[in-house]
Amino acid sequence: MTTSPINRLDLRDSALDRRTLRASVPRAQVDLSDAVAAVGPLLAAVREHGRSAVLEYTERFDRVALDTVRVPAAELTRAAAELDPRIRAALEETIRRTRAVAAADARPPVTTSFDGGGTVTTRWLPVDRVGLYVPGGLAVYPSTVVMNVVPAQVAGVASLAIASPPQSTGLPHPTVMAAAAMLGVEEVWAMGGAQAVAAFAHGFDDGEVLEPVDLITGPGNAFVAAAKASVRSVVGIDSVAGPTEIIVLADDTADPRFVAADLISQAEHDPQAASVLVTASEALADAVAAELAAQVPAAAHRERIAEALAGPQSGIVLVRDLDAGIAVLNAYAGEHVQLMVAEPRAVAERVTNGGAVFLGDHSPVALGDYCAGSNHVLPTMGNAAHASALGIQSFLKGSQVIDYPAPALAAVADHIVALAADEDLPAHGAAVSLRFAADEEN
Template identity: 55%
Template sequence: MLSRIDLRDRDLTTRDLLAVVPRAEVDVADALATVTPILAQVRERGQDALREYGERFDGVSPEHLRVPVERIEAALESQDAAVLDALRESIARVRAFHVATVPPPVSVVVAPGATVSQKWIPVGRVGLYVPGGLAVYPSSVVMNVVTAQAAGVTSIAVTSPPQREFGGEPHPTILAACALLGVDEVYAVGGAQAIGMLAYGVDGLCEPVDVITGPGNVYVAAAKRAVNGVVGIDAEAGPTEIAIIADHTADPDFVAADLLSQAEHDPMAGSVLITDDEDLAERVEEALHRRTDATKHLARSKEALTGRQSAIILTANIEQSIQVADAYGAEHLEIHTADAAAVAERITSAGAIFVGAHSPVPLGDYLAGSNHVLPTGGTARFASGLNTTSFLKAVSTIHYNADALAEVGHKVIALATAEDLPAHGEAIRARLER
């Protein structure tokens, strides 16, 4: 089922590894040609464009583009009690972790009379995108909203595609999650048009936001790229992915179950096993065949597992496994080895690291307390997952008294002269001569 990449007899550089690790083919640049006119229409024609695109892409034009508050509250009544209980627990754990990660202000006396401080200020307003598509994601509501709230954001708009089977409203479970979080600004708008609505605002409907976050398909990713700079964005999310480093101590059934758990997301999802034990690879393959044949979403899971983005990578030893994992830069990285915690400490590129047999990725998707909005497509080599700083601005404050300026003024003048910016130096000299 999974293709094999054998690296055991190869000494590869990072550049070599980047060329051989499996990846889904996603062309965000190509999708830009599709989304650019959509964004322009939303900017120019507002609600009329939103309704037309809802009809074209989602098969429904909602009666209310902004979901009435009473409909958001009513969604709680339709939910299974166990689901609501799980959502409340998820909210509590995610909030506890994210509140603790808000960076504190810093103030440093760099010299007598010279103080430089930094404080973190929340952005004024955020727009959070919750995808529709092949699954329902109330967990994405939790991850985005709670993180923004923990950062101190007070104006939050959530948007999610209208669902024909629910009268043009977002899925009731999405609405219920919003209700639990106290979010009453929810829009039945999806796709690139939703990104345009949030970025530019729509008269009589939605005020523009400062930051847009949340995963979506390639058109949502392309739209976020197009508006980046008009607003801030978290990332251009690609297909989900999991990599698992495993050795002879790993349970093959656990590994297979976790590979399948990502494959069921999407036909382009990536599932990658990195192991120095060929016997384990064989046993994982057997368990994966058995589990896939019995899974609910057989067609898309099988397409994902047999696609070019999924593979078993055979390595010579744990050292090479770590090297491969860092080059791959997985969205989710599980460690199933004899000393999983020590291996995890050595990883430098991953969206989130799940340590040991009892910390599977689905735990992080819902209830671990961490965030599941994570960098994909290898971008974990330089990017972070969604966190409170995604909604915060670091602002420096500089306070020098006259004596502190006098102590270094001549050095400022020297540097200004070296850069041929004499007026810079004169601004300092005017004070020194006073």
């Protein structure tokens, strides 16, 4: 057997219940308690002192002394004008596809009618103002600008602000600024980390004016996640994200070169990234391990990739058959689920927990990161069991309009009075009864 740069876990004799599988599969162990405690004073400082606190923390953490936090419009225009034509073309296509998928998810109002002319109309209204966070760190993410902005625009959000950490120039990365300009976003702030989250939540007006937002979306590191968790009593958030992850289900028909390449591509994000292969084929497991040993040393970011693959959050999981593999996928509830099996469409019908599911040899996760039209801001840490990809619905709030004329209310008046009495809330029943008593008096 080839020595593997990735851990191996044998679940061929394991029980397949959810409790056992959730406890067994490789998973990044994220405890945000220390990060929450660390960002607490920072959040309080930004809430109390506004922009001056943002400037102080930016100089401390990003080592950049800023004169202004908001990016001048001329800088956005310049970044767009100087953008590499190849990158511009790629972003334009990504925008086009992402907008098409988001538009298809639009939610028109729906009205339900009842006896007597009563109606309930469910309508979906855009959030008024959104703060979109675009991380810096180990990579540059103009694609995240697209994934955040496009569904918000399609949803009809009227006010969008982007925050992204400043580079040594005092500005966000040029490609991030260019992507914002291409999408028509004029409000961009050179701030990152927990201080950006705090500024979005509370706003400031000392020197510059940043109006607080209603919702904060976008990925970030542990401190960004901790800050989002801490401000969600003040402002809405999309999620508290953990490290990125991929789980691949593969059988003997899979090409081990492709499987290894896809595990590596996810590990490239971060040393804490999770790359998991699930297979019933020991031969494929050996072949993928050999491919990892060959491909990792040739990768540009081999050190961080090797660290991620060797970590406890990554591994090759051996299962007894395809059914067991599907059970592992659904228990894992992965951010990215890749199906490299003989009948991927049939298997996809049985995958009930997955942020995004990629089918076959030519639907790698890298496609979803950029140009599939799907969104790459996805639930992590098993949250795909109950949460969704960022999309148009993330920027909409449901509101119901109730319109009952007298005959419609009369049809249910006795039921309301009975339930109100049972719950010992007689005033509720009286609020209905007196209307009909008034009608009789008139």
